[in-house]
Amino acid sequence: MDTTTYPMTIGQLSVYRDVERMAPERLWEANLQPLVWDVRVECGVEDVWRALGDLAMRHESLRTNYVVDESGAPLQFLAAQDAKEVLDRVERGVADVAELPALMTAKSQEVLDIHHGIPWRAWVFTEDGAPKHVLCIVHHIAADGAASLIMQDDFHALLAGEELPPPSGQPIAMALDQQGAGAHRLRAAERHWRRTLEAAPRRPAVAELTDMMQGAILTTGIPLEDLHASAARLEVSVSTVVLAAYYHAVREVMGSSAALILMVSANRFDSVLAGVVTSLTQWAPILLDFDGGETLPELVAKVHGKALTGLKNGICDPDAVLRFREEYFEQAEPPVDQGYNLNTILAPPGFAPRPEQRPSAIEFAPPARNFGPGFYLIVRGIDTVDCIVRHNRPDLDQETVRRFLESLQRTLLEIAGLEAID
Structure with a gap:
């Protein structure tokens, strides 16, 4: 696996420094609030997973890990190279729609591993076997509130089979600019x-x-x-x-x-x-x-x-x-x-x-x-x-x-x- 490292963006480093100062029993507070998306098209559970895998390939932060090297330099690297690897490694599951409130509470208070794991987790909630909702919990270092809205829109488009233009930017390119021309x-x-x-x-x-x-x-x-x-x-x-x-x-x-x-x-x-x-x-x-x-x-x-x-x-x-x-x-x-x-x-x-x-x-x-x-x-x-x-x-x-x-x-x-x- 290619683990070429790059500097963190200023935004990533801000979250990382907050996480470093948090007590272990409070690390769950570094997660965003749970994101719940309705499923708007007729589809199967595997279609939802495909859309989430494609979403992670579209946005680098959804498959990025973080590390501080021996010199103290804060770094990021892409931790998964394709959608299959993302879906093999991400914590995910399927549950009845009646379980949504309990799982939303429980899974939003469990730590996400930003050093070795996929920085989000997801559950598909079904009714009579058909997907009705998706619960996606993303670590704050991977997506802030505005980014979660972008994720939501892109997920719906990908699930519906729509073509999307390339994203306007990626964190690695942003980090390199901040350390160079934008310093x-x-x-x-x-x-x-x-x-x-x-x-x-x-x-x-x-x-x-x-x-x-x-x-x-x-x-x-x-x-x-x-x-x-x-x-x-x-x-x-x-x-x-x-x-x-x-x-x-x-x-x-x-x-x-x-x-x-x-x-x-x-x-x-x-x-x-x-x-x-x-x-x-x-x-x-x-x-x-x-x-x-x-x-x-x-x-x-x-x-x-x-x-x-x-x-x-x-x-x-x-x-x-x-x-x-x-x-x-x-x-x-x-x-x-x-x-x-x-x-x-x-x-x-x-x-x-x-x-x-x-x-x-x-x-x-x-x-x-x-x-x-x-x-x-x-x-x-x-x-x-x-x-x-x-x-x-x-x-x-x-x-x-x-x-x-x-x-x-x-x-x-x-x-x-x-x-x-x-």
Whole structure:
């Protein structure tokens, strides 16, 4: 077998470094959420396996393994050369459709071996012998959220026997570019990180992180289509609208105009990157500091400009980021506050019909995952919007988190042009 090695991409290395820091009993958290695809054509189980094998041959990351050599260099190599080898080695099975919920839970909490195995697993669920659904669980190093949508579309096309154009890019070629002609972008991103952390707020004396994560969920009841419409009127993305509301809530509750916000960037602005199945997501640092005298539309516009600068520098060497984190978050005196992380996972306009607005609610419960940033807001939605918080900041008690979520709710309602309902 050809095991020629190549550098990892910056996105792959970001995930790899996260995995290295995770406790063995939490390694399952490195997996993506389970992907469940409906089978839309009449076919047999073997047809599904054929389509999945072809999918792995189409996208290199679905048959790639990772290694750090004796010199410490992080490397990748193609671990399977044809679809037969992929299907011989991948963990897979067939089950009745009634077993889907149980298997989805169990198999999403089992570690995937990215050093020696195929970095995904799959089950075909049948009803009366015919395939109805496919459960595919992919390691985050092989595919991020945007890549999972590409995989889904390609799987349906391959299963239907459609001809697909070649993918727009592959991780190995991307890694070679990042180490060569594109290296100047990495240096620019490092300068952005350093400038941002130099100017970021310092940590309050009581703000040492704890080991215990706390969690809360805000069910906003706000139709996502209303937020998309408001974003369009303001000539920004819905992610910018959410970022502005997030900053406004942090500023209001924490009593400081300055906030370091680290926003997940999909890094798919370039058409060449848009269709690559790999992990491209990284944290993009954004320092927001406005005096509060602006109107909400003015705040959104200001946040939009800052966000573009941060996202433009979203691809940064994770080893450099680790050095910056150590220098500013641990060694500086006083240390920089670790800030507030944001991940926006919202369906595009028109993805789902607009529902009626629903009442809002806040619920506190321990989070399912106990690993990650000190304050992490995940905003997700298909038809309505939910906001999930998990944090381990001792300067935020439950009542403060409640006030933060209530502020977030008020701002999102105002942006969407809605009134609160009981």
